[in-house]
Amino acid sequence: MTCSKQPFQPIDSQRVTMYVCGPTVYNRVHIGNARPAVVFDTLYRLLTSLYPNVQYARNITDIDDKIMKTAAELGEDISVLSTRYAEAYFDDMQALNNLPPTIVPYATQHIPEMTDMISRLVAKEHAYESEGHVLFAVQSMADYGKLSGRSLDDMLAGARVEVASYKKYAGDFILWKPSADDEPGWDSPWGRGRPGWHLECSAMIEKHLGESIDIHGGGQDLIFPHHENEIAQSCCAHDGKPVANVWMHNGFINIEGEKMSKSLGNFRMVNDLLEQYPGEVLRYVILSAHYRSEQNFGKDLLDSAWRSLDAIYGFLRTQVGIEAAAVDIADTHAYAALLDDLNTPVAISELHKFAREMNAADGDALAEAKGRLLAVAGLMGLLQQDPEQWFTHSRGGSDISAEEIEVLIAKRNQAKADKDYAGADGVREELKAMGVVLEDSREGTKWRRG
Numbered sequence: 451m452t453c454s455k456q457p458f459q460p461i462d463s464q465r466v467t468m469y470v471c472g473p474t475v476y477n478r479v480h481i482g483n484a485r486p487a488v489v490f491d492t493l494y495r496l497l498t499s500l501y502p503n504v505q506y507a508r509n510i511t512d513i514d515d516k517i518m519k520t521a522a523e524l525g526e527d528i529s530v531l532s533t534r535y536a537e538a539y540f541d542d543m544q545a546l547n548n549l550p551p552t553i554v555p556y557a558t559q560h561i562p563e564m565t566d567m568i569s570r571l572v573a574k575e576h577a578y579e580s581e582g583h584v585l586f587a588v589q590s591m592a593d594y595g596k597l598s599g600r601s602l603d604d605m606l607a608g609a610r611v612e613v614a615s616y617k618k619y620a621g622d623f624i625l626w627k628p629s630a631d632d633e634p635g636w637d638s639p640w641g642r643g644r645p646g647w648h649l650e651c652s653a654m655i656e657k658h659l660g661e662s663i664d665i666h667g668g669g670q671d672l673i674f675p676h677h678e679n680e681i682a683q684s685c686c687a688h689d690g691k692p693v694a695n696v697w698m699h700n701g702f703i704n705i706e707g708e709k710m711s712k713s714l715g716n717f718r719m720v721n722d723l724l725e726q727y728p729g730e731v732l733r734y735v736i737l738s739a740h741y742r743s744e745q746n747f748g749k750d751l752l753d754s755a756w757r758s759l760d761a762i763y764g765f766l767r768t769q770v771g772i773e774a775a776a777v778d779i780a781d782t783h784a785y786a787a788l789l790d791d792l793n794t795p796v797a798i799s800e801l802h803k804f805a806r807e808m809n810a811a812d813g814d815a816l817a818e819a820k821g822r823l824l825a826v827a828g829l830m831g832l833l834q835q836d837p838e839q840w841f842t843h844s845r846g847g848s849d850i851s852a853e854e855i856e857v858l859i860a861k862r863n864q865a866k867a868d869k870d871y872a873g874a875d876g877v878r879e880e881l882k883a884m885g886v887v888l889e890d891s892r893e894g895t896k897w898r899r900g
């Protein structure tokens with residue numbers, strides 16, 4: 451809101467509250483939708499390292515005109531469609547190593563809370579009923595537009611505001627709209643209908659987190675109109691109390707230097723990317739940029755992120771037997787960077803420093819370096835896999851399964867035992883051609899894709 455960095459002061463240091471706008475579930479999500487989930491999951495991990503109770507809510511919008519349209523095309527009930535894509539979203543988010551939020555409220559499970567909030571807004575004369583709709587009267591709020599810094603005139607000139615007969619003023623937005631008989635709807639004081647999108651978040655924040663929360667997050671594209679309208683609804687329903695003390699917005703993701711758009715057809719869906727890259731590579735790429743900056747996303751970045759993770763997992767693999775020491779990371783540069791408006795690029799470069807230190811150390815210093823590396827990486831949801839497991843991830847080009855690789859390694863061991871060295875080399879070459887590299891050591895033969 452202030453467009454500046456401020457020291458974070460929670461309303462209640464025993465219970466920190468954060469709300470992030472979640473997806474509208476009618477299709478798979480693209481990498482741009484994954485960015486806020488990864489950024490605010492990292493913030494959630496960081497806040498959890500500082501405060502005893504962090505309540506993080508991320509909603510599911512399961513009633514929306516896009517959901518209704520897609521469900522009608524498929525001849526499905528909206529709940530069948532939205533449940534399928536909500537589950538798919540959870541799968542994608544888990545693959546990116548996002549923790550489940552503390553609260554996942556669904557819009558359709560909060561209709562009474564929404565109609566209740568609308569009634570209060572109508573009673574306070576911030577909203578009015580017209581032709582079965584209920585609209586928020588933006589001119590009833592003196593400082594409407596303060597988050598995006600726009601005046602009403604700017605908004606009307608620049609935005610896609612719909613002019614409609616039921617609106618008293620073109621900038622007014624819908625809180626409730628009527629549903630036709632064949633459309634999903636709920637009974638309300640204004641007839642059978644459904645809520646407007648902006649209203650959902652205000653009602654769910656009030657119900658689960660309270661009238662004022664500590665942090666509200668989301669993508670930069672939500673500042674106007676969505677967050678502006680959340681502020682209007684909540685603030686006017688609560689006699690001027692702010693809905694959130696801190697607003698944080700992540701920047702856009704571009705694909706190979708271009709904006710993601712329907713016309714360019716360059717959306718990168720998370721589930722498609724996961725067929726080529728481990729989720730941790732996507733997460734590493736997202737966190738390698740500062741959350742407020744615009745981020746360019748592309749093959750080179752993904753490949754280089756994969757090599758960077760290989761390098762650190764490679765160090766960890768050689769130190770598998772070393773128990774990581776429990777260390778205090780409070781005085782590290784990496785932790786300070788994360789506390790400074792979530793400076794993940796600096797924290798990631800520190801991870802590489804810790805890994806090099808670990809590689810050069812031995813004894814207690816080695817255990818401590820490993821402890822520091824894993825503790826800081828854990829705050830970003832990185833490097834928590836078994837290093838052996840990491841190197842078995844398919845790298846494209848090779849479809850051979852782990853079981854088939856083990857069978858071939860056994861065959862090679864047998865050939866070596868039979869002193870058939872040409873046969874043993876043959877197996878090694880065969881695997882190499884399929885992108886699998888063998889490494890012999892005293893403990894036996896290890897393999898990795900690469």
Ligand SMILES: [Zn+2]
Nearest residue numbers: 471651676680
């Ligand atoms: Zn929202």
